[in-house]
Amino acid sequence: MVIVPRHARVWDAPTRTFHWALAAAFAGDWFTRDARYLDIHEFFGYAIGALVAFRYAWGLVGTRWARFASFPLSARSAWRYLVSLARGRQPHHVGHNPAGSWAIHALLAMALLEVATGVVTLGAEKGEGLLAGRFGYPVGDVAHAIHQWLAYGMLGVVALHIVGVLVGCFADRQNLIASMLTGYKPTDDAIADVDAKRGIAVAMTLALAVGALAYFRGYLPATGTQPYRPYASRALPMDAVWKTECSGCHLAYHPSLLPARSWSRMFAEQEAHFGEDLGLGGETLRHLEAFSASNAAEALESPVAWKMATTIPAASAPLRITATPYWVQRHERLDAATWERVHRLECEGCHRDADGGEFAPGAIDMELGKSAVRKGK
Numbered sequence: 001m002v003i004v005p006r007h008a009r010v011w012d013a014p015t016r017t018f019h020w021a022l023a024a025a026f027a028g029d030w031f032t033r034d035a036r037y038l039d040i041h042e043f044f045g046y047a048i049g050a051l052v053a054f055r056y057a058w059g060l061v062g063t064r065w066a067r068f069a070s071f072p073l074s075a076r077s078a079w080r081y082l083v084s085l086a087r088g089r090q091p092h093h094v095g096h097n098p099a100g101s102w103a104i105h106a107l108l109a110m111a112l113l114e115v116a117t118g119v120v121t122l123g124a125e126k127g128e129g130l131l132a133g134r135f136g137y138p139v140g141d142v143a144h145a146i147h148q149w150l151a152y153g154m155l156g157v158v159a160l161h162i163v164g165v166l167v168g169c170f171a172d173r174q175n176l177i178a179s180m181l182t183g184y185k186p187t188d189d190a191i192a193d194v195d196a197k198r199g200i201a202v203a204m205t206l207a208l209a210v211g212a213l214a215y216f217r218g219y220l221p222a223t224g225t226q227p228y229r230p231y232a233s234r235a236l237p238m239d240a241v242w243k244t245e246c247s248g249c250h251l252a253y254h255p256s257l258l259p260a261r262s263w264s265r266m267f268a269e270q271e272a273h274f275g276e277d278l279g280l281g282g283e284t285l286r287h288l289e290a291f292s293a294s295n296a297a298e299a300l301e302s303p304v305a306w307k308m309a310t311t312i313p314a315a316s317a318p319l320r321i322t323a324t325p326y327w328v329q330r331h332e333r334l335d336a337a338t339w340e341r342v343h344r345l346e347c348e349g350c351h352r353d354a355d356g357g358e359f360a361p362g363a364i365d366m367e368l369g370k371s372a373v374r375k376g377k
């Protein structure tokens with residue numbers, strides 16, 4: 001006699017839709033983490049926020065195996081399950097097993113925190129989004145760091161989850177991946193099929209599609225040949241005299257790249273400026289001093305200005321931007337061949353917004369220097 005295993009619908013359609021949409025949105029966010037894809041990255045972030053909010057609600061009011069009550073967080077049962085698994089005598093679980101429930105709860109909580117820190121970072125560093133202008137750079141910086149580390153953490157938990165699923169597939173001789181697609185699991189238990197709730201799944205899919213259409217309306221025509229909007233930096237205040245006097249030999253470095261004490265020292269020693277006499281005096285000198293003082297690192301609002309103002313030791317007044325701890329730290333990963341190609345003082349050879357002074361991560365373009373002709377130095 002052949003025993004035909006019974007199949008029962010365990011996962012309702014909204015849970016399955018949630019699962020694969022979250023996986024897709026997470027992958028989407030991972031591959032658009034480079035700042036120039038920020039627009040697309042944001043969309044996936046909002047999608048994750050909406051999906052996770054849905055899942056928390058569904059965990060309360062959804063069908064039997066989707067409800068949190070069916071997979072409580074218990075360290076002891078998770079441990080017992082893992083031990084029995086190691087002995088090859090694990091009990092069969094219709095819904096999530098006690099170890100899997102940890103991965104799910106961890107991923108939901110981390111995803112929520114990831115979205116929250118993303119919104120804070122966006123509001124603080126770019127002045128955009130739901131929390132535009134609510135926080136300053138210090139908060140944005142912390143949120144950004146958490147956002148980045150948490151993403152690696154989530155990747156780790158996703159990896160554990162996948163390993164867990166594969167182990168489950170072999171240990172229980174069942175295709176768990178297929179069951180998350182079809183909703184059905186083979187089971188000997190006399191359990192009833194859960195309601196498919198297809199209407200809700202269709203509504204979710206429609207909401208995501210409409211959201212995407214609304215968000216990206218007019219996007220492709222506006223971005224022309226590339227699938228992303230080139231990062232638009234904010235040009236910081238510039239001064240015509242500064243531009244003329246300081247761009248003769250190199251880029252007119254924006255005054256927000258050094259603190260005011262560095263600039264006053266530079267102007268005090270202007271007749272011996274790295275071996276050159278700048279020959280400044282009178283009204284011009286006073287004008288340049290005033291402009292640099294009121295637009296120095298500690299005076300201006302920009303992420304780089306803030307970084308420079310807070311990382312240069314108060315006791316020092318460096319004359320070189322390239323000798324500041326922050327500059328050194330941000331460029332230490334570039335190799336000798338790159339510096340051979342573009343001189344380190346030709347910021348404009350790699351930073352599209354070097355002129356404007358913002359030095360946004362999204363405006364870094366390592367191809368720029370390839371075409372640039374070295375200026376006489």
Ligand code: HEC
Binds near residue numbers: 253273278320323377
């Ligand atoms: C006559 C040429 C000349 C002019 C004009 C000039 N500089 Fe320079 N500047 C130099 C040279 C040379 C260096 C050193 C370059 C090197 O290290 O290869 C330098 C270096 C610098 C650096 C340090 C760059 C770094 O991070 O290593 C700063 C900052 C700077 N200049 C600011 C200014 C400002 C502000 C003005 C305008 C008031 C100005 N320079 C005008 C020649 C000039």
Ligand code: HEC
Binds near residue numbers: 339342364
């Ligand atoms: C050879 C290419 C190159 C040159 C030249 C260069 N940079 Fe960069 N810079 C980079 C790269 C690449 C990064 C990003 C490094 C990373 O993310 O790890 C960077 C990062 C930065 C950052 C940090 C941006 C952020 O918010 O993360 C600042 C500020 C910066 N550069 C300023 C300058 C200044 C000022 C100069 C000129 C004195 C300069 N850079 C010259 C390639 C260059």
